[in-house]
Amino acid sequence: xxxxxxxxxxxxxxxxxxxxxxxxxxIFIGLEVKDRQKTERAWDDLxxxxxxxxxxxxxxxxxxxxxxxxxxxx
Numbered sequence: 001x002x003x004x005x006x007x008x009x010x011x012x013x014x015x016x017x018x019x020x021x022x023x024x025x026x027i028f029i030g031l032e033v034k035d036r037q038k039t040e041r042a043w044d045d046l047x048x049x050x051x052x053x054x055x056x057x058x059x060x061x062x063x064x065x066x067x068x069x070x071x072x073x074x
Contacts, residue, residue, distance in 0.1 A: 059065060 060068075
């Protein structure tokens with residue numbers, strides 16, 4: 001009889017752990033979707049702003065700018 005009680009207790013614990021894992025997975029999936037949307041939105045914003053910056057840029061080319069920064073001629 002004692003063994004049956006222990007098996008029932010173990011089964012109950014496993015059911016609770018399984019339930020918790022399912023809940024954690026649902027939360028994780030929700031966060032993953034939000035992060036993906038946030039990343040895509042940030043990329044779109046960056047591409048939009050980079051076009052504006054390119055139009056307004058008055059200096060040399062990007063390659064020249066990087067070269068100057070590496071050579072520290074500023």
